[in-house]
Amino acid sequence: MTVAPTQPPHEVSVPPLVPPVTSGSLADIPFDNAREAPADPVLSRKSPDGTWSDVPAADFAAEVLAVAKGLVAEGLRPGDRLAIMARTTYEWTLLDFAAWAAGLVTVPVYPTSSAFQARWILQDSGAVACAVESMDQARLISAERTRMPGLRHLWVFDNGAVGTLRQAGARIPDEVITARRAGLSPDAIATLIYTSGTTGRPKGCALTHANFFAEVDNAVGLLHPVFKSVSKDPASTLLFLPLSHVFGRMVAIGCLRARVRLGHAPSIRTEDLLADLAGFRPTFLLAIPYVLEKVFNTGRATAERMGRAASFDRAATVARRYGEAVEAAQHGTGPGPSLGLRAARALYDPLVYRRIRAALGGRVRYVICGGSPLGRRLAAFYAGAGIEVFEGYGLTETTAASTVTPPLRPKLGTVGRPLPGTAVRIAGDGEVLLRGGHVFGGYWDAQAGAAVPAVAGDGWLATGDLGALDEDGYLTITGRKKDLIITSGGKNVTPAPLEDWLRAHPLVSQCMVVGDDRPYVTALITLEPEGLAHWRRMRKKEDVPLRDLVTDEELTAALQRAVDEANRLVSRAESIRRFRVLTTDFTEESGHLTPSLKLKRAAVTRDFAAEIEALYAGPRR
Numbered sequence: 001m002t003v004a005p006t007q008p009p010h011e012v013s014v015p016p017l018v019p020p021v022t023s024g025s026l027a028d029i030p031f032d033n034a035r036e037a038p039a040d041p042v043l044s045r046k047s048p049d050g051t052w053s054d055v056p057a058a059d060f061a062a063e064v065l066a067v068a069k070g071l072v073a074e075g076l077r078p079g080d081r082l083a084i085m086a087r088t089t090y091e092w093t094l095l096d097f098a099a100w101a102a103g104l105v106t107v108p109v110y111p112t113s114s115a116f117q118a119r120w121i122l123q124d125s126g127a128v129a130c131a132v133e134s135m136d137q138a139r140l141i142s143a144e145r146t147r148m149p150g151l152r153h154l155w156v157f158d159n160g161a162v163g164t165l166r167q168a169g170a171r172i173p174d175e176v177i178t179a180r181r182a183g184l185s186p187d188a189i190a191t192l193i194y195t196s197g198t199t200g201r202p203k204g205c206a207l208t209h210a211n212f213f214a215e216v217d218n219a220v221g222l223l224h225p226v227f228k229s230v231s232k233d234p235a236s237t238l239l240f241l242p243l244s245h246v247f248g249r250m251v252a253i254g255c256l257r258a259r260v261r262l263g264h265a266p267s268i269r270t271e272d273l274l275a276d277l278a279g280f281r282p283t284f285l286l287a288i289p290y291v292l293e294k295v296f297n298t299g300r301a302t303a304e305r306m307g308r309a310a311s312f313d314r315a316a317t318v319a320r321r322y323g324e325a326v327e328a329a330q331h332g333t334g335p336g337p338s339l340g341l342r343a344a345r346a347l348y349d350p351l352v353y354r355r356i357r358a359a360l361g362g363r364v365r366y367v368i369c370g371g372s373p374l375g376r377r378l379a380a381f382y383a384g385a386g387i388e389v390f391e392g393y394g395l396t397e398t399t400a401a402s403t404v405t406p407p408l409r410p411k412l413g414t415v416g417r418p419l420p421g422t423a424v425r426i427a428g429d430g431e432v433l434l435r436g437g438h439v440f441g442g443y444w445d446a447q448a449g450a451a452v453p454a455v456a457g458d459g460w461l462a463t464g465d466l467g468a469l470d471e472d473g474y475l476t477i478t479g480r481k482k483d484l485i486i487t488s489g490g491k492n493v494t495p496a497p498l499e500d501w502l503r504a505h506p507l508v509s510q511c512m513v514v515g516d517d518r519p520y521v522t523a524l525i526t527l528e529p530e531g532l533a534h535w536r537r538m539r540k541k542e543d544v545p546l547r548d549l550v551t552d553e554e555l556t557a558a559l560q561r562a563v564d565e566a567n568r569l570v571s572r573a574e575s576i577r578r579f580r581v582l583t584t585d586f587t588e589e590s591g592h593l594t595p596s597l598k599l600k601r602a603a604v605t606r607d608f609a610a611e612i613e614a615l616y617a618g619p620r621r
Helices: 026-036 057-073 090-101 115-125 135-142 161-168 174-182 209-222 246-258 270-280 289-305 309-330 339-359 376-384 496-503 529-539 553-567 601-607 609-615
Strands: 011-014 041-046 052-056 081-085 105-109 129-132 153-156 189-194 204-208 236-239 261-264 284-287 366-369 388-395 400-404 422-426 431-436 442-445 450-453 461-469 475-480 508-514 521-527 576-581
Touching (some): 026 057, 026 174, 026 209, 026 246, 041 057, 041 090, 052 057, 057 090, 057 161, 057 174, 081 090, 090 105, 090 246, 090 261, 105 115, 115 135, 115 189, 115 204, 129 135, 153 161, 189 246, 204 209, 209 246, 209 400, 236 246, 236 270, 236 284, 246 261, 246 284, 246 400, 284 289, 289 309, 289 339, 289 366, 289 376, 289 496, 289 529, 309 376, 339 376, 376 388, 400 422, 422 461, 475 496, 496 553, 508 529, 508 601, 521 609, 529 553, 553 576
Parallel strands (some): 041 261, 081 105, 105 189, 236 261, 284 366, 366 388, 521 576
Antiparallel strands (some): 011 422, 041 052, 189 204, 431 461, 442 450, 461 475, 508 521
16 A cells, blocks of 8 residues: 555555456456356345245356346347346346346336336436336336336336246257357446435436446455455355445445455344344445444343343443454554453353344354444444444445455444555545446436546546545545535534444434534434334333434433534534434435435435524523
8 A cells, every 4th residue: 555645644545455356357257256166156036935046157157148038029229228126135136147148227216215216327327228116016016107208118027027038038049148248348347336316306426337347347346355255154145225226236246346245134024134144144244333233222222121131231341442452452452452351252152242243143253334324433333242344335336345444454434455556545625535446437417328537537436425534544534525614603513423323222213414604503302113112011101102302301301412422523513402303204205315215405404404493492401
């Protein structure tokens, strides 16, 4: 790694671990696997009885070929866009690779999208075909068909779409698909992934096959312990994040590329996901901070119900201290865990940490975490509990991760160093700029039917995020430029650290910090249903209506303590002086969150204007 001589550096670059791919495409991955290791299990499918059956590389390649021939038989031509609207399923990944083998461009649509959101993506991308998971989704798309005259095909997985395509392509020679694959180059567009649209209509990021190769090849090379078996347990992961998001999609492709056994979990309901994790037993997971927060908070709530809350809290403190001591030793700034700390950790391992690992399937040793900052507290806890967290940072425009925690060199609370092949620069105003082979070429232009360049001539992508690099080249993200709050007193406030801290509290679902052109900072807080239900049970307040509970003195006091803890992160002028607990949550359905769970601040500000005004009435704290 080379670091500029300034302290802290304004720019850091890391050379690639692998040379760029100069021929072929992602479509070749299943067929390369089948040729090189036909019997290796590359995927696993859940049977109706709950057991998992492995899919060898040769079988998956045969399925990809059959479905690709079906797409050709249905009249889809090279470069046509095929939309996929489904949960995280085997069929999603199968159709993704089959579409590439047929020379197509895939367009993910979130399965929870409204009719308007789905129609916008299908119209803007010019999709000629769409595959959905369920009849409900089919009806949603069908209701919009008159406004999408270019959409010629609508297939439903639950109605046997895969079998239908296989049958349709039975008479297409294999050589047709070989020719389609040969017609693809690394620079061809592989997919159009639409941004979440926090401030306007989503834009289609045109990601090439070369972008994905640069991302996954360097990630697999860097995170060797994750993607390669370093124990008796072969590497495997259960994917439950949406494949419509670049994070989940990148890891799915990386697993096929590295021949890591991949399973799909379509339901993220707690009971369903825990059952899938217990049955599949992955060695690593891809997660967003919310999942790790929920596992921790559920463990703490279970201990409280058993009258062992104090013991859990002591165990959590020991784990954090242990994780921090290990981190210090790895960086040469400390001797590592003391004998006393090692003994304490050994004591709590069967009582607490093993239960946390069991909730994740029992064999998980690594978690790749992204989407938003995890925070030093949770990162240290999981490290001490025996699970190494590789935290990363990236955008749809960068094919997922641009920085990641390097193995055996964590810096808790940061998002790591640049991924090999990536450069990170901090602009004069604190904005993070990125450059590398994984950075996209531009946004899709519907009228031109092509991607329009969106990166500066020097190759630097302006992310819109604010951050800082330390002397070792580790990046810390502090917020979004567009979210920056400027109070009427001229104080700049970055809301993300306060919001992220509060969202980690078991009683808090969502939080939005307010204060732009106001005399001081306030916050709107919504309640986490499961955390609130547990709190009610423990205090025998199950029958209290929610409208009364939001002003309950005991609940308010608990949230005030959480706000006081968050305020320790910032100066007095940046601290939250007042907060309001809402009776409704911010959700995607209500229009207050994007499909990737980002706040739509303008919508929240509009819909809760009266509550915000009330926060500025009367004397402040």
